[in-house]
Amino acid sequence: MFNFNPREDKFFVMFIDEAKNIHESAILLKKGFENLDNKNEIAKLLGDLEHKGDLMVHDNIIELNNAFITPIDREDIFRIIKKMDNVLDDIDSAANRLIMYDIKEVTEESLEMCDMIIEITSELLKLMEELKKIGKRNSMVEKIREINAIEHKGDKLYRRTITNLFKNTDPIEIIKWKDIYLILENTLDSCEQIAAIVEGVVMKHA
Incomplete structure (x- = not known):
């Protein structure tokens, strides 16, 4: 049985807060792509969320360093923290490419x-909410499978999109969009990597 005290449980709360921040950023990213006239304002809002995420990472690492006991392995906590930060960085980068290019x-x-990123970050949030139930009845395996399925669908779209992109005769457009598509695909990949870390945690506690 796992009986976490409030200090130990704080890690799960932090994961959920980070996942909420990521999902909010994903929704904003889609708005940036849909409303190019407001791309500068939306990029600034995303920059604020990215900065908020950086502060969360900082606080989480301090908490991790100070914790005597952790609910799951320290290495897994640290990897989840860093991978969630990577997702947020990629979302911020994608929005800024709209301005740069x-x-x-x-x-x-x-x-x-962008729709897939919204979908996968929604599932990531649900997975983090389930993670706090580790050692009890939960639906983590189902959430992990759903994240994997979305990422697989994203892979297929990415390959098809890049194939079509290189049929474009404008080399500048190819360079711009190849970079943007790669960042969007990396965002999906990072979410799947978080799910893989959590899957490992589930196996350890099975």
């Missing part, structure tokens, strides 16, 4: 990838 019109594929 002066994107005037987005593609249907990029909007579809």
Whole structure:
């Protein structure tokens, strides 16, 4: 049985708070792609959420260093923290590419990838909410499978999109969009990597 005291349980609360911040950022990212006239304002809001995420990482690491006992392995806590930070960094980077490359019109594929990021970060939040139930009845395995399925769907879309992109005759557009698509795909990959870490935690506590 796992009986966490409030200090130990704080790690799970932190994970949930970080996942909420990530999901909010994903929703904003889609708005940035849909509303290019407001891309600067939306990028600033995302920058604020990214900074908020950095503070969360800092606080989590301090808490981890000060903790005598942790509910799951320290290494797993640290890896989850860093991977969630990577997701947030990628979302912020994708929004800023719209400004850096002066994107005037987005593609249907990029909007579809943004939808997948919203979907996968929603599942990531649900997974973090389930993680606090480790050692009890939970639906973590189902959430992990769902995240894997979304990432797999994203992989297929990415490959198809890049194939079509190189049929474009404008080399500048190819360079711009190849970079943007790669960042969006990396965001999905990082979410799947978090799910893989959690899957390892589940196996350890099975």
